[in-house]
Amino acid sequence: MNQNELKKVLSKLSLGDVRYFDSIGSTNSEALAWATGGAKDLSLVIADEQTAGRGRLDRKWFTPKGTALAFSLILRPRAEEKPYLSRMVGLAALAVTDSLRTRGLVSQIKWPNDVLLNGRKVAGILVETVWSGEEVDGLVIGIGMNILKDAVPPADVLTFPATSLEESLGSLVEREKMLQDILAGIIVLRPHLGSDSFIASWEKALAFRGEQVQAEQGDGSPLIGKLLGLESDGSLRLSIEEGKSITVRFGDVRLRPKA
Numbered sequence: 523m524n525q526n527e528l529k530k531v532l533s534k535l536s537l538g539d540v541r542y543f544d545s546i547g548s549t550n551s552e553a554l555a556w557a558t559g560g561a562k563d564l565s566l567v568i569a570d571e572q573t574a575g576r577g578r579l580d581r582k583w584f585t586p587k588g589t590a591l592a593f594s595l596i597l598r599p600r601a602e603e604k605p606y607l608s609r610m611v612g613l614a615a616l617a618v619t620d621s622l623r624t625r626g627l628v629s630q631i632k633w634p635n636d637v638l639l640n641g642r643k644v645a646g647i648l649v650e651t652v653w654s655g656e657e658v659d660g661l662v663i664g665i666g667m668n669i670l671k672d673a674v675p676p677a678d679v680l681t682f683p684a685t686s687l688e689e690s691l692g693s694l695v696e697r698e699k700m701l702q703d704i705l706a707g708i709i710v711l712r713p714h715l716g717s718d719s720f721i722a723s724w725e726k727a728l729a730f731r732g733e734q735v736q737a738e739q740g741d742g743s744p745l746i747g748k749l750l751g752l753e754s755d756g757s758l759r760l761s762i763e764e765g766k767s768i769t770v771r772f773g774d775v776r777l778r779p780k781a
């Protein structure tokens with residue numbers, strides 16, 4: 523990454539400390555260790571390449587050198603944020619969709635942790651927690667975004683179609699500026715985490731809203747219903763039959779449009 527440009531954009535934000543790596547296993551793993559070791563609020567780990575990038579449940583996230591954004595932001599949750607930590611994945615997803623909107627792109631959130639452009643995955647989010655006894659001491663918000671076409675993994679490793687910004691815009695996007703916009707979005711949205719309007723914005727950005735979807739659970743059992751919206755904690759609400767709705771909680775759930 524262009525170090526001068528990176529320094530310039532990051533200096534415009536009130537971050538904690540920053541660690542940059544040309545290559546790393548996973549920025550989330552580095553950030554988790556750093557958060558455990560006392561990193562300040564809004565400290566950032568960013569890398570040009572990940573060799574062991576992680577999705578949920580240790581699925582692989584590909585970040586080839588020079589093609590993508592891969593970073594992890596450490597938050598020290600404030601007392602007033604603690605009741606709403608399950609909303610953080612939505613906060614990160616909204617910051618990503620906002621950053622795309624300013625580039626003229628309409629994106630959607632595939633609940634719980636992916637951002638889609640033209641129905642394909644362009645970014646993924648992994649939020650992990652550092653505990654101190656029963657208390658959450660830190661959160662790591664990891665975001666990966668495919669900037670260039672070369673960031674997109676081959677189809678045989680994908681369980682859902684993927685795309686890149688280059689594919690949608692047809693022009694090159696400055697990674698450093700994109701990073702700045704996403705981080706600025708997180709910082710701006712953070713004070714609104716507990717508000718009803720936050721849930722409303724998150725809901726509005728959901729892919730497949732009002733459509734029939736299939737939520738495949740880890741044990742293989744599919745739940746089928748119409749995607750209604752979100753509960754206050756960010757869980758998904760599906761209507762399974764007239765007048766009857768169910769809640770799908772965060773966990774090993776893969777959302778798909780109903781075949």
Ligand code: ATP
Pocket residue numbers: 577578579581582583584585635636643644646666668673674675679680681682684685775776777
């Ligand atoms: P889904 O199959 O609906 O994407 P999931 O829950 O199985 O969801 P996630 O944990 O959200 O998967 O994301 C990890 C998956 O994303 C990997 O198993 C892989 O298929 C895919 N993937 C890995 N790297 C990328 C990338 N750079 N861009 C898009 N998709 C990727």
Ligand code: BTN
Pocket residue numbers: 547548549550551572574575576577578581583585591592593594635636645646647648664665666667
């Ligand atoms: C997913 O879709 O499952 C989430 C993917 C999250 C990938 C990002 S890239 C930066 C950070 N470091 C990681 O190892 N994972 C996250």
